[in-house]
Amino acid sequence: MFFLIISLKTVISNHEYQIFISKLIDHIFADGSAESMRDRAAGLAENMPHNKLLGGIIKAFETRCPLSIKLFDRLLFETEHLTDSTVAIELDFHLALRMTKRADFAEGVRAIVLDKDQAPQWTPNSLEAVNETMLDAIFDRAGRVSLENFPVEAGPFIVFFAAFFAFFAALALGCRSGSALPPVNIEFTLAIAHCCGVCL
DSSP states (O other): OHHHHHHHHHHHHHHHHHHHHHHHHHHHHSSSOHHHHHHHHHHHHHHOTTOHHHHHHHHHHHHSOHHHHHHHHHHHHHTTTOOOHHHHHHHHHHHHHHHHTSHHHHHHHIIIIISOOSOOOOSSOSSTTOOHHHHHHHHOOTTOOOSTTOOTTSOHHHHHHHHHHHHHHHHHHTTSTTOSSOOOOHHHHHHHHHHHHHHO
């Protein structure tokens, strides 16, 4: 009986903690720009300096590629009502190809995979320095590559990365209401955003 009571208390405690975490995430990522999300997280961290989730979010904003963060934020906004999975995957595929051509991609691979100094020098190096013109250029559909006419001369590494990015980003987009894609929770969406920051 003692162990049953302890187990029930643990379940209740975990449930309450999950509700707290959910509210925390909703508050930080509810709306506004990526800069406002970062600032809300920093504001909460002042009152909860030992919260690991907040610490991880703040570290991600400080260390991950600023352009990738804002690109992902815009991707979620522009595809809010997208229900066609093929269109979603082709868009992600297009964005992945565009991002691999940027210097940030090579810099991320250098810092995380090759030199392992964990100190990438992003260009631009802050969220404030990323403007709409930069994002427009990446989203620009001119010369867009579809899944049917993907250039085979591209290296297998780019093929793998593009497929990886497209698949998981498409899953992340499944959290949108009315989407034909499978639903995922907000933690998974944040994990994908984090992954994009590491890889890009």
